[in-house]
């Protein structure tokens with residue numbers, strides 16, 4: 638059982654949540670311009686990452702809000718919880734990425750500590766909900 | 773379930789209204805252990821689903837009328853017998869006595885709708901959506917802990933707070949009204965299951981404690 642720290646509600650059991658698949662999959666700018674293969678790629682093809690994976694979660698039994706989470710698919714360690722629409726906290730600003738995905742200081746939390754739920758590192762890191770939700 | 777025969781609903785339908793766990797009334801009476809843990813279904817209530825951005829102008833109007841909106845998870849707003857439970861950052865459940873319903877002479881729903889006006893949000897009559905179980909006694913917390921994973925100790929769940937969670941796998945809003953008393957708001961279709969689940973969980977406290 639995972640203990641997931643909802644940005645609004647604090648730590649809750651995994652059973653209160655629903656999984657929403659890979660995060661940061663942009664909707665095509667012009668869907669009508671895609672051919673069948675590209676459309677299928679958008680709809681059905683997802684990364685099968687071993688390691689840190691950014692995914693969407695819904696706190697369905699609680700506040701019914703969506704958020705993003707960075708989770709290690711091997712150890713299940715939750716590395717960060719951050720708002721939808723924000724960038725991956727383990728990647729430097731826009732995306733000059735190449736293998737050495739450094740982990741931002743605010744997202745290196747271990748199993749015992751609550752993840753920084755603010756996503757930016759500027760908010761309070763308490764387990765109670767910070768104001769301002771992900772909408 | 774209080775018999776409020778003095779009230780007359782629309783077209784007299786109030787008289788034939790039955791609460792979702794009314795068939796368990798006798799079982800709940802028999803299963804209650806006075807002073808240890810008691811269970812009963814609460815009276816009908818007026819419940820309003822409210823969606824509004826609390827930081828907006830319309831949010832302030834609605835808050836003024838409802839007696840204050842809760843700012844975060846766990847908080848309960850409201851005043852004068854009206855409770856406003858936090859369901860989400862912009863979603864709330866207003867719980868008021870039955871008489872507050874517009875069909876029974878009150879004006880809660882209409883006035884909330886008027887306060888919201890044409891602004892983004894919604895005010896929906898959900899009075900028949902959920903029922904209320906009232907669980908109290910020295911063992912009430914122990915009963916809930918059999919099927920709820922939240923920390924129900926007063927250090928993290930003090931009186932006057934409410935949380936959306938699951939009890940016995942049933943999604944509900946759990947409100948702590950006093951040191952040893954709780955209100956549970958399950959949806960109507962879960963009332964039978966949850967009522968029987970609670971009775972089962974209470975049963976051990978009817979027997980003398982094994983030393």
Ligand SMILES: [Zn+2]
Nearest residue numbers: 643646696700
């Ligand atoms: Zn939540």
